[in-house]
Amino acid sequence: MSDLQSSVDRHKQSAAEQRLATPEGRLEFIKATLSCWLGTTMEYVDFALYGLAAGLVFTDVFFPGTDPTIGLLSSFATYSVGFAARPIGAVFFGRLGDRKGRKFVLVTTIALMGISTTLIGFIPSYATIGLWAPAMLVMLRFIQGFGAGAELSGATVMLGEYAPPKHRGLIASIIGIGSNSGTLIASAVWLLVLMLDEKDVVSWGWRIPFILSAVIAVAATLIRRHVRETPVFEQEQKELKQQTATTTVNTTGSKISFWARNKAFFVMLGLRIGENGPSYLAQGFVIGYVVKSLEVSKTVATTAVFIASLLGFLVIPFAGWLSDRYGRRIVYRWFCFLLMLYAVPAYMFLETRDPFIVGSIIVIGMCLASLGIFGVQAAYGVELFGVRNRYSKMALAKELGGIISGGTASLVASALLKHYQTWWPIAIYFAAMAGIGFFTTFFAPETRGRDLNAVEDAI
Incomplete structure (x- = not known):
């Protein structure tokens, strides 16, 4: 009777729980977690390095001799190119990930991102090769975005499909810790670079962070090559083979149109x-704004990003735990609501130019927008979709959302600043985007603990 009960219990377990029940499965879980963390770290090292460089030095290196605001606008325009490439990468690699497996794609994307990020550090300046300099920057930025379009979603899917349902919010939030680690590393290296003479920073110092990023890329690639496919995807492949082997295949159930x-x-x-x-x-934008427009010291903004990144190691898992405890929807809603309340006071008090106030505003903003809400989004996104199109649908939705909002945010904010010469339109723009997330939660289902082998979407 005990053997029968044990068999029933195993049947009730999720695919992730069944694998974690063995020592080998727990080791695979550790390797998968490490590889996802490093991969997401690499992605956000890339974007944090570029965001900081665009705000601090790229105007001087690639767009010299222009008005400071126009130069900032041009720097963030190249920043947006990476976002334009991300949906293309999401479609291309997302479909491969749903057919060939999560691991296959994630090894490829990390290599693409690592190579392109490192090569940015070797681009000659505008003073050396003229217009070819920003042209090469745009090309490598596009390649970065093409690989990154499937990296974040792929790592989130892999970790979510490895995690047991009761703790999926907490474990999936490790993806957010990876992004936070990337921001932390980028800001720490930039703090060291900014200790150099300003001329040295512009001439060669800015290249150091990009070149050193190769270390993370190599480590992540090597680990990912030895990670086993997710238990959810393996179970799905077994079920598809069983369906194919039978004479009565339910084709409507086995194939769900994208x-x-x-x-x-x-x-x-x-x-x-x-x-x-x-x-x-x-x-991103706030760094260039306080440095170029408000003329606050570069170290104030960079130090604030560094402090926020340290706090992120507490904020992100706490947000994931909250979503396990109270549900994904309500926690996400509260983060969006707090961001709506934050927008106007934040930009108003930046005008004081006081280092402590400016630094505090950046820290609070990052803890809400870049850390806490991101810790909830990881598990939420994985649970919204059915197993057979999870990777492709999630990647495309996230990257289209990224290009509509994050990819153009700094560009739009710079244009608003140029036109209105004041902060309030930027604050309204900030609150409006947070408001879209807030109102979306009223149409979103609660997905906490959902069976990830379900074929249908959650709504």
Whole structure:
């Protein structure tokens, strides 16, 4: 009777729980977690390095002799190119990930990102090769975005499919810790670079962070090559083989069209806009704004990003735990609401130019927009979609949301600043994007603990 009960219990367990029940499965879980953490770290080292460089030095290196605001606008325009490439990468690699497996794609994307990020550090300046310099920057930025379009979603899917349902929010939030680690590493290296003479920073110092990023890329690639496919994907492949082997195959159940059900797709799109736009304003645009427009010391902004990144190691898992305890929807809603309240006071008090106030505003903004809400979004996104199109749908929704919001946020904010010469339109823009995420939660389902082998989307 005990053997029968044991068999029943195993049947009730999720695919992740069944694998974690063995020592080998627990070791695979550790390797998968490490590889996802390093991969996401690499992605955000890339974007944090570029965001900081665009705000601090790229105007002088690639767009010299222009008006400071126009130069800042040009720097963030090249920043947006990476976002334009991300949906293309999401479609291309997302479909491969749903057919060939999560591991296959994640090894490829980390290599693409690592090579392109490192090569940026070797681009000659505008003074050396003229217009070819920004042209090469745009090309490598596009390659970065093409690989990154499937990296974040792929790592999130892998970790979510490895995690037991009861703790999926907490474990999936490790993806957010990876992004935070990337921001922390980038800001720490930039703090060291900024200790150099300003002329040295512009001439060669800015290259150091990009070149050193190769270390993370190599480590992540090597680990990923030895990670086992996720238990959810393996179980799905077994079920598909069993269906194919039988004479009565339910074709409507085995094949779900990519566009057959798209409510979850648009929910993910709205949630992503509510997070990504405010996030990139909080940690990207604001750096250039306080340094170039408000003329606050570069070290104030960089130190604030560094402090926020340290706090992220507490904020992110706490947000994931909250979503396990109270549900994904309500926690996400509260983060978006707090961002809406934050927008106007934040930009108003930046005008004081006081180092402590400016630094505190950046820290609070990042903790809400770039850290806390991101810790909830990881598990939420994985649970919204059915197993057979999870990777492709989630990647495309997140990257389209990213290009609509985060990819253009700094560009739009710079244009608003140029036109109105004041902060209030930027604050309204910030609050509006957070508001999209807030209102989307009223149409989103609660997904906490959902069976990830379910074929249908959650809504």
